[in-house]
Structures are given as structure tokens and as C-alpha cells.
Amino acid sequence: MYNYPIKRAPYQAKKISNSNRGMAFEDMINSSNEQYLSRDIAVIYKKPTPVQIVDVDYPKRSMAKITEAYYKTPSTTDYNGLYKGFYIDFDAKQCNSTTSFPLSNVHEHQIRHLERVMKHGGIGFLLVYFNKLNEIYLIDSNQILEYHNNSKNGGRKSISIEDFRSNCILIKESFPIRVPYLNAVDILIDKLKK
């Protein structure tokens, strides 16, 4: 018989909002997508980072070792997939500011891509994470395009947190699906059906 010292920390409900502070937004989305996939809710993946491979070594017959490569600029957004028969396409953006999201974070080719997605009947959006406020919003392609065009015509170069709060869909962090953004997509789908 062994006498184990019984010394337990008092039980504490884990504050989800804090537990994610150190976790990159991308990891939170990836983990949510894994949950969605394993629960058979949606089929959404992050695209691999595009890499230009210059040189490959074969230290063993069966193994290829890439010895020189460079990052390429992606031509689209990072995430796409399928949910309830809809083509889903989005990018995840982390924002350090507490007051606004700079439009310069969205590249021109991403704007063009989201425009095309919208035109061909897909659902495109950005997920914006204000990490210091711990607030996540879904902003749809239509809205982004409007802000983008407005800024090209001399308007604001950023979207204020007030605008997010009053015009975009708030996504509450949760568990085990950390960023349950498909709840927000359901709202977009309802709008599309009307």
C-alpha cells in the first residue's frame, strides 16, 4: 500500500477568454476546423503556405530534403471549404489595435479574390480578432469591399471597433470549438436565402 499525498488545487472553471491569450488566432481557427471536420459539420481547411522550391537533396533514396526554398505571396485567402452545400472562403486576421482594423492588412489580391467568390455564389468573409479586447468579428465580403472602395476614394484607411460592434457579427469564444464562426455563417446564409 502506498500513501499518496493528496494535494489538489481547488477546482477552478477555466476562463476561456484568458486561456487563449497566448494562442495565435490561426491555431484557434485550425483547431475549430478540426472540430468541425471530426463532428461532420463542415469540410474546411487552411491552404498550405505556398513555397517556391529551388533545390532538393536526396540523402536517402526514399527521402527528399528541400534545401532551398522561399515563401511566395498567396494569391487567395488562407481558408476555404464546404458547409451546408455552400462554398466558404475566408481569411483570419489578428489585430493588435484596440480602436480599429487597418485596411492595409487586407491585400489587394485578397479583395479581388473575395469579390470573385461573392460574384460566383460563394460565401466570403474575414474573421478579425482584436486580441487585446478579446473580441472576434465576422465581416462579410460586401462590407469589406465597401470599406475598401471608400478608402480608395479618400475615405478612412481603417475600420473602427465601433463599426465592428454595430455592423458585424460577434463570435463568442467557446469550447471545444474555440471560434464557432459557422454560427455567424448561418446568419449570412439566412440573409442569402431571403
Added chain:
Amino acid sequence: MYNYPIKRAPYQAKKISNSNRGMAFEDMINSSNEQYLSRDIAVIYKKPTPVQIVDVDYPKRSMAKITEAYYKTPSTTDYNGLYKGFYIDFDAKQCNSTTSFPLSNVHEHQIRHLERVMKHGGIGFLLVYFNKLNEIYLIDSNQILEYHNNSKNGGRKSISIEDFRSNCILIKESFPIRVPYLNAVDILIDKLKK
């Protein structure tokens, strides 16, 4: 005034079927997707090859040079995108045989992926190029699953060219869209609507 020697090869209609012999099937598909994109017909991309990056060097402040990386096995198919509001998902397979397509060319995870795509209302398929016969077929997820399950139960481990010829959709090479596979997808969409 200059006198240019006039020496022209007699005009010959380029035989498209031969001109592609040296071109990898993947390049033919990529070039078709570029055409579809620039003509605003569809938004379909090849996913970047997934690479596990181990070491990165910074020879200049602004430049990252990847010095050690390895190829990873993709968890899905190579191509996906959006066409006429439908989520499109497929893989391109080149086949050297003139008699049959070995099912071992389709990995188990690709089968599972195509099954999910089908279940969630997307359009999934394989494009199979018999390069020695110069014949391209679209075989849809349903058909692949049937052959796959059949082979698991002791059936044939390959799909005969006769089966492709009688049950799959032939895609005729063309120009400037080398592999106009969306014509075949239109047939699948018509079936879905019925």
C-alpha cells in the same frame, strides 16, 4: 527598301492532341484554371504543395530563405474552388497504362475526403488522363467510391478503360482551355438538379 527572304512553312493546323504529349497533366489543368479565372467562369486553384518547414535562414533582413524542409502528404485533393455557386473539389491523375487505372493511385484519405465533399453538398471527382491514349475522363465521387468499396470486398483493383469509356464523361482537349472539364461538371450539375 529591304528585300526580306520570304520563306514560310506551309500553314498547318496544329494537332492539339499531339502538342500536349510532353506537357504534364497538372500543367494542363493549371492553365485551364487560369483561363477559367481570367474569363470569369470559375474560381478554382491548385492548393500549394504542403511542406514541413524545419529551418529558415535570414541572409537579408527582408528575405527568408528556407534551408530545411520536407514534403508532407496532402490530407485532401489538389484542387478546389467555386463554379456556378457549387463547391468543386477534385484531383488530377495521369495514367500510363492503356488498359486500366489502378485504384492504388487514389489514397484512402482522398477517398474519405471525396466522400465528405459529396455528403456536404459539394461536387467531387477525379480527372483521369490516359496519356498514351490521349483520353481524359471525369469520374465522379459516387463512381470512385463504388469501385473503391468493391475492391475492398475482393473486387477488381483497377478501373478498366472500357468502364471509363462507357460510364464516365469524356473531356476533349481544346484551346485555349486545354482541359475544358467544367463542361463535364455541367453534366453533373444537371444530374444534381434532376
